[in-house]
Amino acid sequence: MFEFEIITENFSSYLDGMWLTAQLVGIALAAGLVMAVPLAVMRVSNNPFLYRPVWLYTYFFRGTPMLIQLLVVYYGLAQFQWMQDAWEAQSPFWLLFREPFFCALLAFAVNTCAYTVEILAGSIRSIPHGEIEAAQAMGMTPFTRLRRITLPSALRRSIPAYSNEVIFMLQGSAIASAVTLVDITGAARDVYSRHFAPFEAFVFAGLIYLLMTFAIVGLFRLAEQRWLAHLMPRKTQAAH
Amino acid sequence: MFLDGYGPAILDGAWVTLRLALLSLCLAFAAGLAGAAAKLSGTRILVWPATAYSTLFRGVPDLVMMLIVFYGGQVMVNQVTDALEWDYVDLSPFIAGVLTIGVIFGAYFTETFRGAFLAVPAGQMEAGRAYGMTSLQVFMRILFPQMLRHALPGIGNNWLVLVKSTAIVSMIGLADMNFVADQAGRTTHQPFLFYMVVCLLYLCVTSVSSWTLHRLERRYSVGVRHAEF
Secondary structure, rough: OOHHHHHOOHHHHHHHHHHHHHHHHHHHHHHHHHHHHHHHHHOOOOOHHHHHHHHHHHHHHHOOOOHHHHHHHOOOHOHHHHHHHHHHHOOOOHHHOOOOOHHHHHHHHHHHHHHHHHHHHHHHHHOOOOHHHHHHHHOOHHHHHHHHHHHOOOOHHHHHHHHHHHHHHHHHHHHHHHHOOOOHHHHHHHHHHHHHHHHHHHHHHHHHHHHHHHHHHHHHHHHHHHOOOHHHOOOOOOOO | OHHHHHHHHHHHHHHHHHHHHHHHHHHHHHHHOOOOHHHHOOOOOHHHHHHHHHHHHHHHHHHHHHHHHHHHHHHHHHHHHHOOOOOOOOOOOHHHHHHHHHHHHHHHHHHHHHHHOOOOOOHHHHHHOOOOOOOHHHHHHHHHHHHHHHHHHHHHHHHHHHHHHHHHHHHHHHOOOOHHHHHHHHHOOOHHHHHHHHHHHHHHHHHHHHHHHHHHHHHHHOOOOOOOO
């Protein structure tokens, strides 16, 4: 019943899809993390002009589906006359918004950034205040304190929550096929329409995602052993 | 005109989205309770399938699952109707959506409920048994109400993710609010406007849910002492 030839015949298009998924997720996560660090610091500040805009940003992007965000970027922005004028004028920057790859990357990065900001802000808030006071007593300036004490500690303790975000991002990236991109899901949809074999096409795609998820879980376990070793429960010697 | 006359259609779509989300939640709740019970049963023939279920369904994207259920389900339905010589039956995207989202989030709820059951001290169950309660009474009176308190934050998070997941059902042709907004955006050449309306509707649902969950958490934590700093 399950025809393996369909999969072996189309194996290379699945590989291409995997490469596209990896690029989309990898670049979006990296960009999202880089943007999230300063935004998280703003999010925990006491200044309403700093934390309110960031709150609004995370509230909007965590409260709406990523699919809609992607469609807004790819289809929605074309509604505006200035956008069409910019395309007419061949403006190299605005022409990027006609590229599905760029649009998906932008939507994914902005979305994951919003979640990452809240994860990081949560870790920053839960830093033992003794550590901050010690840094103050040492005469560190606020920036040095941030760089040497607050951020290293917060980033480490965010690793477990961030691993979930990475997995959600991998799974969420399946919607890239809604804007004509041929990622893993897109490749499976092509195979389905060519052979009319839904189980073969989509089950194999699901299997690839599953393996990628396991790989991510494994990598994060290594990362936790490397950077969170000091927070692990102490191992006791077996009693004889 | 209210949104070029598309206002009522979008509200109809919002009602479809809400029904889809609530029905999926019911299914996910039931599947999650069953999964957690199986995982905690300690019997290998129950633990093993439940573990496979919660691992598999959390590792595959919801869209891929939905395509398997919708297109694969149609093939299976066709085979059954052919064998029984019935008329052609169309699998509805609504049913496929409820089944997929319900079963996927059942896997997440399995983990939530498992953790929550484990958080109830065993001494309480033993005390219940010592009072002469039956297993069912211990479950209904002692285990379940306390488990729910520990599970509420997890249930809340899962529900918020579930609501946003319903958006992808428009990709298999269900006329939910995204689908209607998409059509309206194409005909009126105002896609941005209509997507933003949908975003606001989602924000309404998520905001009301967060507020309700916060109230529920307070309600179920009555009698729990919080440390004060």
